[in-house]
Amino acid sequence: MFADFQAVSPDYFKVLGIPMLAGQTCRIDIDGKTRPPVMVNRSFVERFMNGLNPVQQRLAAGHNSFEIAGVVSDVRDHGYAKDPRPTVYFCEMPGSFPDPEFLVKTSANPAFLVESVRRRMQAQEPNRGLYDTKPLTEYLSSTLAEKRFQTMLLSLFGLTAPRLATVGLYGVTSFFVSQRSQEIGLRAALGAQPGQILAHVFRQGALTTGAGVAAGLASAAWLSKSIASLLFGIAPVDPITFAVVPSVLAIVAGAAIWAPARRATG
Numbered sequence: 001m002f003a004d005f006q007a008v009s010p011d012y013f014k015v016l017g018i019p020m021l022a023g024q025t026c027r028i029d030i031d032g033k034t035r036p037p038v039m040v041n042r043s044f045v046e047r048f049m050n051g052l053n054p055v056q057q058r059l060a061a062g063h064n065s066f067e068i069a070g071v072v073s074d075v076r077d078h079g080y081a082k083d084p085r086p087t088v089y090f091c092e093m094p095g096s097f098p099d100p101e102f103l104v105k106t107s108a109n110p111a112f113l114v115e116s117v118r119r120r121m122q123a124q125e126p127n128r129g130l131y132d133t134k135p136l137t138e139y140l141s142s143t144l145a146e147k148r149f150q151t152m153l154l155s156l157f158g159l160t161a162p163r164l165a166t167v168g169l170y171g172v173t174s175f176f177v178s179q180r181s182q183e184i185g186l187r188a189a190l191g192a193q194p195g196q197i198l199a200h201v202f203r204q205g206a207l208t209t210g211a212g213v214a215a216g217l218a219s220a221a222w223l224s225k226s227i228a229s230l231l232f233g234i235a236p237v238d239p240i241t242f243a244v245v246p247s248v249l250a251i252v253a254g255a256a257i258w259a260p261a262r263r264a265t266g
Helices: 012-016 044-048 109-125 135-141 147-178 181-189 196-230 239-263
Strands: 006-008 021-022 036-039 058-061 064-072 087-091
Touching: 036 044, 044 064, 044 087, 064 087, 135 147, 147 196, 147 239, 181 196, 196 239
Parallel strands: 006 087, 036 064
Antiparallel strands: 021 064, 036 087, 058 064
């Protein structure tokens, strides 16, 4: 059995807003007569428990045995693009470890509380230093800097591509319909009604546009796998995107067909 191990205090999950899924949160027996329980995450339960209720089960670690007090939601500790790992949380006080990390939750500006927290820490543990203090959002932002830059570039290209496609589609479609002005005039001379001519031109234009849109959707669905690592909380083949973009291109194609065909039919 391979799992990550973390030592946390009772308020760890509350401070970070990690939901409880089953059982109770961490509890610590101050007198040390009983061994503190452990918490496990959802991935641990899904991989190792085989459908059993993990609460109050015993977990062996080395020569010791621990009771599982509860189950918490998964956390992406190793990066948002990586799946959560099975994790065991040992309920321990921070002072039990030589170099713990402290989390402080506040509604005020975190920068204003650094000195206050430092004084409080030194009052309780004069020999413990407090360093590398920064907001959690800043830490998370630094881990996402590279991906954010890549996403920004892709977004720029993504916004430019539809504009170029719109201009190109309108120009090419309008050109081909304009090239059929003589054919449209001949049909009108032979007695075809304007509505019939427009329907005929639209039908042929729709077939061409539909073939292009279908080929584009197939290519986009295949190529979208290459950007899956840059996406979080959204599927590479997003139904809304794959519905809106073809609809916009279809409207543009319709306008490109309508204008020259209408002029040709008088």
